[in-house]
Amino acid sequence: AQSVTQPDIHITVSEGASLELRCNYSYGATPYLFWYVQSPGQGLQLLLKYFSGDTLVQGIKGFEAEFKRSQSSFNLRKPSVHWSDAAEYFCAVVLTGTASKLTFGTGTRLQVTL
Amino acid sequence: NAGVTQTPKFRILKIGQSMTLQCAQDMNHNYMYWYRQDPGMGLKLIYYSVGAGITDKGEVPNGYNVSRSTTEDFPLRLELAAPSQTSVYFCASIGGQPYNEQFFGPGTRLTVL
Numbered sequence: 147a148q149s150v151t152q153p154d155i156h157i158t159v160s161e162g163a164s165l166e167l168r169c170n171y172s173y174g175a176t177p178y179l180f181w182y183v184q185s186p187g188q189g190l191q192l193l194l195k196y197f198s199g200d201t202l203v204q205g206i207k208g209f210e211a212e213f214k215r216s217q218s219s220f221n222l223r224k225p226s227v228h229w230s231d232a233a234e235y236f237c238a239v240v241l242t243g244t245a246s247k248l249t250f251g252t253g254t255r256l257q258v259t260l
Numbered sequence: 261n262a263g264v265t266q267t268p269k270f271r272i273l274k275i276g277q278s279m280t281l282q283c284a285q286d287m288n289h290n291y292m293y294w295y296r297q298d299p300g301m302g303l304k305l306i307y308y309s310v311g312a313g314i315t316d317k318g319e320v321p322n323g324y325n326v327s328r329s330t331t332e333d334f335p336l337r338l339e340l341a342a343p344s345q346t347s348v349y350f351c352a353s354i355g356g357q358p359y360n361e362q363f364f365g366p367g368t369r370l371t372v373l
Contacts, residue, residue: 190350248352249305
């Protein structure tokens with residue numbers, strides 16, 4: 147079945163430590179890939195997206211993500227986490243020809259300890 | 261630009277009541293979407309529209325209806341509210357090139373008791 151999987155429900159990291167959030171997809175073709183962040187009580191904000199080309203994409207707030215076709219993965223990374231990064235992070239995909247409908251993973255809640 | 265706006269921010273309904281969640285965007289976007297977010301479940305697509313007068317069902321449309329009479333507005337109607345519709349509802353829109361960023365509204369938190 148087609149799906150987006152975020153295997154980590156909750157992650158805790160110390161401020162200044164590196165971060166990697168995992169995302170795997172299961173589709174017949176490579177979808178368009180997105181990472182969104184949701185701060186408590188807020189809507190969603192786009193961090194970055196991958197359509198084609200360079201498999202390492204840079205986003206806002208110092209985030210980056212790497213697309214690995216062989217692993218069907220699109221993991222989000224940040225070299226040094228700040229306390230303000232505490233939020234929920236969603237991986238999402240869009241399939242071509244589907245009116246840009248997003249399919250979301252279940253999210254990873256990031257907690258940052260000082 | 262105000263972006264995507266949603267009203268109300270919060271609402272409590274009794275079982276069987278009806279209400280309309282309002283969504284408007286001022287970016288002249290053709291594509292608009294309604295999602296619901298339940299804890300631990302991510303966001304699920306309820307309905308979407310690719311332009312005025314055109315709507316279609318998403319993954320979880322049961323219990324909801326939509327209309328799109330203008331480019332700007334995309335209201336979501338709940339008929340006969342049920343506890344299972346307790347959720348946070350997000351409206352989103354996209355314009356320009358397809359597969360671009362979807363802009364999300366701030367959400368409506370709905371509780372059905």
